[in-house]
Amino acid sequence: MNLSGAVIFCAYGFLIGSAPVSVSNGMICAIDVYYLYKIYTEKEYFRVLEIKKDDLYLKHFLAFYKNDIRHFFPDFNFNCCEDENTVSFYILRNMVTAGVFIGKKLEDGSLMVAMDFAVPEYRDFKIGSYIYGENEKYFAHLGYTNFCAESRAAKHQNYLLKMGFSLKAETGEKRIYVKPIKNIDIFKA
Template sequence: MSAVDVLGWAGSALLVYSVLQSRMLRFRVLNLAASGALVVFNALIGVWSMVAMNAALCAINAWFIVSLLRRRSTGTAFEWVAAAPDDPFVARFLGQHGADVARFWPAARTLPTLDVAPPNVLCALVLHGDVTVGLVVAVRERDAAGAGAWELLVDYVIPGYRDYTAGSLIYSPAGPFAARGAQRVVSTGVVAASVRPYLHRAGFALDGERWVRAL
């Protein structure tokens, strides 16, 4: 098999692999790489119609990548709406994604029986356009020293939308915590190892055994 054949097969395999991705940024980056490889392959064998098609795909993918990164950095990809832990929409979201939510945030298992007065609980659904893509739940810290502080129980976004970094909205002046006058958010429970990089990117810092985010 020649090097040109290897390039063609590799580009085709990468193209197929790219469409299996649930995360949009990963899909676009892999699809861009595959299309670029196929541009070179088809140019080498002289199939110019396929060169044109894959070049167009490269341009489309590049545009979406730039757009996604811009929206991620500005926090404009998401909106949020206030809810309650026993809200039917929250129940439906947990019915669909509860197992995955609990895998990252074990406290999610207690939400259906959460016994906290409404003023002391924050619950928000995260939206991307018309799609409900995430859930945030926190409770006000009980000790006097925790005035203005909220304990984070859940900060979850479904896999296909994690590249947008919802934390840029959730913990911003336009987010649900600022709307409740929070001064800081802490995570004191069990935090999955896979969640820690996200908390770090969202501005949390490890303080002893707690993750703390000043607002």
């Protein structure tokens, strides 16, 4: 947005013969291009770290982000980690906790996503792309065949579609989305 405005004003300054307007907006264009290049080419490291039962850090994390979690996951059960069928892990981005994933094993081999939460500073779809793309082999190795997610929040529904989920069913205002997990051979080089 900033880059397009700077390009327009750079051209405008050139057309009216105002060197200061052209030069200052040309510099803004160069700075914008530099940072956009840096954002899209910088290598970031993602890891998952399994959450053990009675994890004190998770309790504090959920309490701190409770209102934000309720916004995206209004039906989230904050006591869900007590269930033995729960799969949960922290998503680390450059070794900083950037989000939490909590799901439940279903009998058909699917994993029902209860919460896929990213802290506000890291909501740029990179975490979701890591979980549902690059790290898909992690779930295939554990024997899961599909991701399933229920959602009533429009922003979350758009996120699921962007991550490759497809709408499977609608019940009232709640929608159910599914994404098959590719059977990836983890032993291939």
